[in-house]
Amino acid sequence: MGSPVDIPVYWDRMLLDASQVTNPSIDPLREPMELKTFLGAKPKKVNIVTGKNGKPELKTKLTPQLELDIPIMFAAMSFGAINFNLHRAMARAATATGTAYNTGEGGLHKSLYKYGKNTIVQVASGRFGVHLDYLKAGAGIEIKVGQGAKPGIGGHLPGEKINDKVSETRMVPIGSDAISPAPHHDIYSIEDLLQLIYALKEASEYKVPISVKIAAVHNVAAIASGIARAGADIITVDGMRGGTGAAPAMIRDNVGIPIELALAQVDQRLRDEGIRNNVSVVAAGGIRCAGDVIKAIALGADAVYIGTATLIAVGCTICGRCYTGKCPWGIATNDPKLSKRQNPDIAAKKLTNLIRAWGHEIEEMLGGMGLNSIESLRGNRDKLRGVGLSDTELDILGIKHAGR
Amino acid sequence: MKRVYPDKNYCIGCHLCELACITAHSKSKDLIIAYREERGKDGLSPCKRVFEKGDTCVAISCRHCDEPSCVAACISGGLHKDPETGRTVYDRNKCVGCWSCLMACPYGAIRRHPTEGKIVKCDLCDGREEGPACVAACPNAALKFEER
Numbered sequence: 001m002g003s004p005v006d007i008p009v010y011w012d013r014m015l016l017d018a019s020q021v022t023n024p025s026i027d028p029l030r031e032p033m034e035l036k037t038f039l040g041a042k043p044k045k046v047n048i049v050t051g052k053n054g055k056p057e058l059k060t061k062l063t064p065q066l067e068l069d070i071p072i073m074f075a076a077m078s079f080g081a082i083n084f085n086l087h088r089a090m091a092r093a094a095t096a097t098g099t100a101y102n103t104g105e106g107g108l109h110k111s112l113y114k115y116g117k118n119t120i121v122q123v124a125s126g127r128f129g130v131h132l133d134y135l136k137a138g139a140g141i142e143i144k145v146g147q148g149a150k151p152g153i154g155g156h157l158p159g160e161k162i163n164d165k166v167s168e169t170r171m172v173p174i175g176s177d178a179i180s181p182a183p184h185h186d187i188y189s190i191e192d193l194l195q196l197i198y199a200l201k202e203a204s205e206y207k208v209p210i211s212v213k214i215a216a217v218h219n220v221a222a223i224a225s226g227i228a229r230a231g232a233d234i235i236t237v238d239g240m241r242g243g244t245g246a247a248p249a250m251i252r253d254n255v256g257i258p259i260e261l262a263l264a265q266v267d268q269r270l271r272d273e274g275i276r277n278n279v280s281v282v283a284a285g286g287i288r289c290a291g292d293v294i295k296a297i298a299l300g301a302d303a304v305y306i307g308t309a310t311l312i313a314v315g316c317t318i319c320g321r322c323y324t325g326k327c328p329w330g331i332a333t334n335d336p337k338l339s340k341r342q343n344p345d346i347a348a349k350k351l352t353n354l355i356r357a358w359g360h361e362i363e364e365m366l367g368g369m370g371l372n373s374i375e376s377l378r379g380n381r382d383k384l385r386g387v388g389l390s391d392t393e394l395d396i397l398g399i400k401h402a403g404r
Numbered sequence: 405m406k407r408v409y410p411d412k413n414y415c416i417g418c419h420l421c422e423l424a425c426i427t428a429h430s431k432s433k434d435l436i437i438a439y440r441e442e443r444g445k446d447g448l449s450p451c452k453r454v455f456e457k458g459d460t461c462v463a464i465s466c467r468h469c470d471e472p473s474c475v476a477a478c479i480s481g482g483l484h485k486d487p488e489t490g491r492t493v494y495d496r497n498k499c500v501g502c503w504s505c506l507m508a509c510p511y512g513a514i515r516r517h518p519t520e521g522k523i524v525k526c527d528l529c530d531g532r533e534e535g536p537a538c539v540a541a542c543p544n545a546a547l548k549f550e551e552r
Contacts, residue, residue: 337459343414343544 069098075307078104126180148242242285245322267300447519
């Protein structure tokens with residue numbers, strides 16, 4: 001979505017089902033509709049016994065879960081890349097809508113720790129702002145291995161964007177470039193990743209789920225399988241249409257594969273190997289509207305991340321010049337004169353509206369399909385049909401052609 | 405009483421409050437006519453001004469002080485404190501244009517009328533049901549009309 005080149009959008013070639021005659025559709029304004037989602041490893045079976053007071057009691061010990069009222073989260077956009085006002089707005093909007101936002105690799109400002117229940121803290125290759133309090137502040141920890149907009153390369157936050165607040169949060173000197181390396185220098189295999197996952201689990205006392213974010217690349221399904229076996233609770237797959245105005249154009253436009261194909265393959269591989277329940281899958285990179293969200297969920301995602309859509313809601317025009325630090329909308333800048341153009345009160349309201357509106361649209365579409373819970377749609381590819389896709393594409397997506 | 409409070413942290417210096425002010429105080433109540441015609445012909449001038457220095461900007465207008473220096477300085481009774489609303493009210497007919505108030509105001513919130521021997525001062529859009537026009541026009545919620 002943040003990439004201007006004409007990469008095929010498979011969302012537009014997939015169509016949703018609706019109920020007619022033989023099964024009733026549901027009106028979400030009259031009947032209850034459940035969008036609540038739990039991210040994290042699910043047990044194979046649950047053991048429920050009748051307790052002393054006659055009420056059911058859960059005997060199975062559940063692994064930590066991240067609870068979302070609506071399966072849409074704000075994607076990782078670091079404090080530094082975007083400014084404090086917007087970080088605060090995202091935190092407030094996530095709290096108001098009962099979903100989560102991701103801090104990105106730039107750490108979390110101390111004043112935002114109070115929104116911790118709706119925060120996913122990220123640990124990326126630069127390890128900026130990572131310390132014990134930070135890891136314990138969030139409701140989830142994400143290890144960023146790759147980013148859809150720029151798979152295989154690191155990040156570079158220009159020194160001009162590092163002011164005192166960013167410097168304090170990232171733990172880098174004011175005015176110095178913050179460069180995150182392309183690889184994690186301690187991860188060269190799935191076994192190494194396992195060590196980091198368990199190090200973070202130890203640090204956070206096994207209280208929060210650990211997510212691993214990878215960019216959608218050619219062998220993404222095999223990598224996802226490895227990540228699941230390494231003990232991650234959540235796998236985030238970031239497709240190539242994911243955007244950032246801070247990626248080299250050649251990499252943004254040419255590296256990676258579209259999220260639809262990657263997501264379908266990851267879900268299928270995990271199911272084939274019988275480990276789908278051990279992880280939740282989050283899709284990111286190129287989610288443009290509620291229709292895309294619901295198609296992603298039908299393809300097998302548990303939730304989605306929205307990044308570019310979040311910024312568009314607060315005024316972004318996708319000019320792709322974030323790296324200059326001179327964003328006229330006051331988004332990707334820390335210049336005090338520009339960043340004050342984003343009033344966190346107004347931005348939080350806009351973001352809350354975005355999530356709520358998409359939530360309503362999802363409810364409407366679910367109701368149209370005769371489903372009253374997002375859980376019934378998860379991985380339910382029977383609700384999708386392809387149009388104008390080749391046999392190979394249909395096979396990869398695991399859906400039938402329209403009319404079949 | 406409710407007053408207009410500017411917030412320098414979010415004022416972006418767009419001057420829309422000034423335009424809203426002249427529109428609200430114009431005869432035509434139309435922005436284009438007010439700005440292009442009434443401003444030059446009738447000396448229509450905004451009651452508030454946006455001041456900028458470096459990264460900071462802020463919209464200054466009458467604060468309707470509890471103990472107004474302008475009222476104390478007024479020689480003709482053109483300014484008085486309304487005991488009911490708490491507002492500092494300007495009576496144009498009594499004003500003689502001595503500009504004592506202008507010198508007395510510690511906030512620089514009173515300005516000379518550009519063409520006549522009168523002053524221009526915020527009246528909190530008296531009679532406007534929706535409240536002050538500048539507050540409604542502010543795109544970044546940097547002006548708040550509230551009790552503090």
